Amino acid sequence: MLNATGELVMFDAAYFGTEVGTLAESTVLELCAGRYRVDSASIEPDDLTSFRVHRFVELS
Secondary structure, eight states: OEEEOSEEEEOOTTSOGGGGGGOSSOEEEEOOSEEEEEEEEEEEEETTEEEEEEEEEEOO
16 A cells, blocks of 8 residues: 655666665656555566566546
8 A cells, every 4th residue: 555645756677775865767657645555567578578567546
């Protein structure tokens, strides 16, 4: 569960957290303040590729 208060920054997990503000390869996700369920899935299409997908579902 996530309690959001505004914007989230998504970035490649290969970067250090201290680099987040300096990354051109990041995406800002604007969420309304509130509670969200976070669904995640790992996808590995081959032996050399893997990534994680997240879905934010607002809870009423």
